[in-house]
Amino acid sequence: MIGRRAEYRVIDVHAHLGPYSLFYIPESDAAAMVAVMDRTGTEVTVLSANRAIQQDAHLGNSQSLAAVDAHPDRIAAYAVINPWQDPERELERLAADERFVGIKVHPTLHRYPVTGARYAAVWEFAESTGCPVLSHSEHRSPYDAPAMFETVAETYPGSSVVLGHAGITPAGVDEAIEAASRYASLWLEVCGSQMTGPLIRSMVDQLGSGRVLFGSDFPFIDQRMSLGRVVYAPLTESQRQDVLSGNARKLFRWRPLPGESGERGVDDTDE
Amino acid sequence: MTDSASSVRPSTSSTRSTSSTSSTTSTTSTTSAEDVMAGWFDARIVTGAHPASLLPPTDRDAIAAHLDRYALSGALVSAMASWLHHPIGGNAEASAVAHSLADRGVLACWTAIPATAGELESLTALVDRALDQGVAAFRIHPLSHGFSPGLLNELYAALETNRLPLCIDAAEISWADLSTIATRHPELPIVVSNVGYRKLRELWAALDGHANVFVDLVDFAAHQGVEWLAANNLADRLLFATGLGLRDPGEGVVRLAWSGLDDATVQLVGSGNASRLFGSGNASRPSGSENADRTSGSENADRTSGVRRADGGRS
Numbered sequence: 232m233i234g235r236r237a238e239y240r241v242i243d244v245h246a247h248l249g250p251y252s253l254f255y256i257p258e259s260d261a262a263a264m265v266a267v268m269d270r271t272g273t274e275v276t277v278l279s280a281n282r283a284i285q286q287d288a289h290l291g292n293s294q295s296l297a298a299v300d301a302h303p304d305r306i307a308a309y310a311v312i313n314p315w316q317d318p319e320r321e322l323e324r325l326a327a328d329e330r331f332v333g334i335k336v337h338p339t340l341h342r343y344p345v346t347g348a349r350y351a352a353v354w355e356f357a358e359s360t361g362c363p364v365l366s367h368s369e370h371r372s373p374y375d376a377p378a379m380f381e382t383v384a385e386t387y388p389g390s391s392v393v394l395g396h397a398g399i400t401p402a403g404v405d406e407a408i409e410a411a412s413r414y415a416s417l418w419l420e421v422c423g424s425q426m427t428g429p430l431i432r433s434m435v436d437q438l439g440s441g442r443v444l445f446g447s448d449f450p451f452i453d454q455r456m457s458l459g460r461v462v463y464a465p466l467t468e469s470q471r472q473d474v475l476s477g478n479a480r481k482l483f484r485w486r487p488l489p490g491e492s493g494e495r496g497v498d499d500t501d502e
Numbered sequence: 503m504t505d506s507a508s509s510v511r512p513s514t515s516s517t518r519s520t521s522s523t524s525s526t527t528s529t530t531s532t533t534s535a536e537d538v539m540a541g542w543f544d545a546r547i548v549t550g551a552h553p554a555s556l557l558p559p560t561d562r563d564a565i566a567a568h569l570d571r572y573a574l575s576g577a578l579v580s581a582m583a584s585w586l587h588h589p590i591g592g593n594a595e596a597s598a599v600a601h602s603l604a605d606r607g608v609l610a611c612w613t614a615i616p617a618t619a620g621e622l623e624s625l626t627a628l629v630d631r632a633l634d635q636g637v638a639a640f641r642i643h644p645l646s647h648g649f650s651p652g653l654l655n656e657l658y659a660a661l662e663t664n665r666l667p668l669c670i671d672a673a674e675i676s677w678a679d680l681s682t683i684a685t686r687h688p689e690l691p692i693v694v695s696n697v698g699y700r701k702l703r704e705l706w707a708a709l710d711g712h713a714n715v716f717v718d719l720v721d722f723a724a725h726q727g728v729e730w731l732a733a734n735n736l737a738d739r740l741l742f743a744t745g746l747g748l749r750d751p752g753e754g755v756v757r758l759a760w761s762g763l764d765d766a767t768v769q770l771v772g773s774g775n776a777s778r779l780f781g782s783g784n785a786s787r788p789s790g791s792e793n794a795d796r797t798s799g800s801e802n803a804d805r806t807s808g809v810r811r812a813d814g815g816r817s
Contacts, residue, residue, distance in 0.1 A: 232539050232573045233759050235768075254700040257730040267726070270760045401556050424698065424723065427750040429556045450725035452699050459756030 233462065237272030239472065242479035242488065243454065245365060245395050245420050245446025246278040248298055251285060259450045261298035265305050267454055274476065275488045276306055276449075277365075279335040283311035288321055292331075299330045304489045309335035309365060314349035322356050332486040334364040338374035345375045346382045354383060357390035361485040365420065365446075368394040370403025377407035384414035391416055391482060393444060396423040397434065404430050408437050415442075418482060421474070422448040422457045428464030431474070440470040444478050538765045540573040542758070542772035543607065543782045545718050546669070546695055548747030549599045550582030550592070560747040562602050568746055569606050572755055575773060576607020576782050580641050580669075582747060584613035589647055590622055597635055609638035609780055611669060616653035629660040638780040639693070641669040644679075651679045658683055662690035667716075667779050671696040677704045684712035691716060691779050693741060696748075699723040702730070709736055716779065719754040719771075720745035728771075729762045737763070741779070742772045 249259050259281075268276060278298065283291020288311045295308035310325040312318045312334055325331045334353055338345040345366055357364045368375045377398040384392065397419040398407040404419075404426075411417040419442060421431050434443045447457035461474055480491055547568070549560045558564060560582070569577065579599050584592030593612040600610035612632050617625050632640070640661055644651045661668055670680070672694055684692055693716045697705055702724050708715045709731075718741040722728070731740050742758055744751035758771060776782045 232571070233756065234536075234539060235759055235765075237760060254724075255702045255706075257702070257724065257726040259725065263726065266762070270762065401554070424721065425555075427555070427557055428752060429558065429750075433556065452723045453725045453727060453757060455757040455760050456721075456723045456753045458760075459752035459754070460750045461752075462756055463750070463752030 237270065239272050239462065240476045241268075241271060241273040241445060241458065242476040243268075243273050243276040243447050243449070244393065244444050244479050244482070245422050246276045246449050246454075247284070247451060248278050248280045249282055249291075249294060251281045251451070256450050261301055261306060264450060265302050267449065268305060271454055271458055273454070274305070274490050275479075277309060277332060277479075277483070277488070278306060279309040279311045279365075283313075284335070284337045284340055288313040288316045289324075292321065292324070296328070296330050307332045307483075307486075307488050309333045311335045311337070312350075312353050313337075313341050314343045314347065315341060318349065318352055322352055325362070326356070326360075329486055332483055332488060333362055335366075336364060337367045339367050339369050339372050341374075343374060345379050354387040354390050357392070358387045359389075361391070363391045363393060363418075363482050363485065365393040365395050368396055368398050368403070368407060370398045370400045370406060377403060377410045380417055381410045381413060384410070384416050388414070388416055391418065393418045393420050393482070395420050395446065396448075397421060397426075397430075399423045400425050401430060404433065408434055411438055411442060418442045418444055418478075420444045420446040421461065422446045422452060424452065426457070426460055428460050431461060431464045432466060435466060435470050435474070440466070440473040441478060441481070443474045444482065445475045538768050538772075539759060541575040542572065542742045543776035543780070544568070544572075544574050544577035544746065544751075545693065545741040545743035545776050545780070546720050546745050546748075547577045547579045548582050548585070548745070549579050549595060550747065552582060552747060553586065555748075557747065557750070562599050565599060565608065565746070566603060566606065568744075568751065569603070569608075572744075572751070574607075576609065577746075578609050578611050578638060578669075578743075578776075578780055578782075580611040580613060584641070585643055585646060589613045589615045589643070590628070593632075593637075597637070600636070604636075607782060609782060610636065611639040611641050612637045613641050613643065614654060614657050615642075615647050616649050617656070625654065625656040626660050629657065629664065629666070632666070633664060637666070638782070639667040639669050643671070643674050645674045651675055651683060655686075658687045658690055662687045665689070665691070667691040667693050669693045669695060672698065672701060677708060680708060680715070681711065684708070684715050688712075688714055690714055693718055693779070695720045695743065695745070697722050697724075699725070699727070702727060709739055715739065716741060716775070718743035719757060721749055721753070722757075723753075726762070728757065732763055732767055737767050737770055738775055740771045741775050 280291035280294035292310050298306050299308050308331050310331045312321050368377050394407050397404050419434050447454040579596050581592035581595040596610045600608045695718045716739045720743045744754040
């Protein structure tokens with residue numbers, strides 16, 4: 232049985248910030264999120280503001296930057312690129328502002344396929360700079376089903392793309408694993424209401440532990456719910472630490488996360 | 503585990519405070535960290551195979567291992583077969599596990615459906631039979647089993663009379679129907695499970711409006727939802743549960759262990775509230791037919807008074 236204090240070093244690569252219209256989120260501000268991180272051993276969280284994904288990418292991205300300014304050692308920001316809201320402008324902003332460390336896209340919410348031309352600038356930017364891209368992925372979605380990312384990887388082999396939720400459902404996870412097995416540029420992230428430790432083990436078994444990333448989706452889903460699946464997943468301790476933070480340090484090399492200089496700072500993975 | 507019903511402080515609508523959350527774990531308890539983390543009661547386990555999930559096994563031995571792994575004092579077990587195959591017939595599987603692990607504090611939760619010719623003769627008789635077998639609670643699945651919750655009024659009355667809690671998944675019933683049952687049966691404890699992270703507005707109305715509504719930790723996934731309840735003096739309505747068989751048990755364990763609750767409140771959620779509702783906490787209780795003794799005499803009276811004490815101040 233674990234104790235009341237966290238035992239792992241954690242980097243959370245999938246988080247949000249602020250209120251959401253569809254449901255009430257208690258304490259969705261950055262300070263409350265950092266307080267949760269203190270309890271869970273989370274060194275850094277990479278987030279995109281809910282306003283950015285839900286309604287206004289530009290204003291929401293500004294909220295994300297404000298959170299970084301308030302907690303520069305603990306929070307890093309994705310720039311949300313909405314294909315309908317002047318993506319070139321936000322990409323230019325991303326390029327110029329080093330507080331952004333990656334790109335977040337949400338094809339399902341924005342009702343535009345991840346393979347569509349309006350996303351081309353995102354993949355080109357990612358490929359030319361090394362900027363990682365976190366995308367929502369959802370089994371059977373016409374916008375971001377895991378298999379669709381194979382097209383992205385085929386066309387832009389130099390872009391590092393994280394399949395957020397790894398397809399969400401158990402069948403979606405299988406599809407995500409299949410896609411990531413074919414393309415080394417695809418990474419899997421483990422948050423989602425249907426995720427389990429055995430599914431995470433399945434990812435690690437088939438991909439190695441080097442491309443599986445911890446994300447929680449907090450403050451949608453409480454970070455501890457997502458963390459519990461990894462903490463108790465049937466993994467070796469080395470694999471678990473890769474998932475919880477080591478791999479994130481590897482992925483975010485374009486603009487290193489707070490707490491490191493950019494060199495690889497973790498042990499070798501089991502990959 | 504040192505927590506007990508006697509340490510539970512009743513909550514009242516008029517005296518909600520923010521005293522239950524603390525970043526410094528301030529508590530009046532003198533228990534050690536190990537004590538705080540041991541002896542939780544898992545208020546929801548489902549035994550039997552799930553047809554569409556990749557989850558740990560949940561047979562008798564797996565449940566025993568689950569109790570060991572998380573240092574649990576016991577659990578409330580219902581049957582997957584009752585949910586997904588044979589509602590009444592599956593109850594025997596829940597009772598078999600409970601009887602086999604009675605010395606580990608495992609209790610059975612039976613499933614009910616409306617009395618229907620050829621399927622179930624009488625809900626009152628079903629409850630009587632459950633009491634004879636030491637069943638600690640009932641569960642209903644109106645959506646999955648295709649009936650209106652109003653068809654179980656006889657069940658609610660029988661459960662209320664005997665202070666047996668009614669358990670139900672949020673997805674199985676409308677919040678309006680839940681409110682109707684809670685209103686008509688104010689002494690019937692109702693435990694809502696699988697609330698997810700999108701239903702706090704509805705949950706708040708249910709908890710605020712009905713002192714007999716509780717919620718368990720199975721997929722209670724709202725960010726800071728646990729702390730939000732405690733800050734609103736509703737920690738005595740929250741029960742630790744993993745949902746083993748339906749969910750990854752690590753979710754609930756880590757959620758409570760690394761919560762912002764002080765140690766005393768962790769114990770309350772971990773086991774104290776379940777002790778009041780289910781009469782849990784007597785791991786040495788005899789199994790089999792001897793369990794029938796629970797339904798009369800002092801133990802039943804303790805459970806009844808525990809529920810009444812917790813609810814009384816808020817009614």
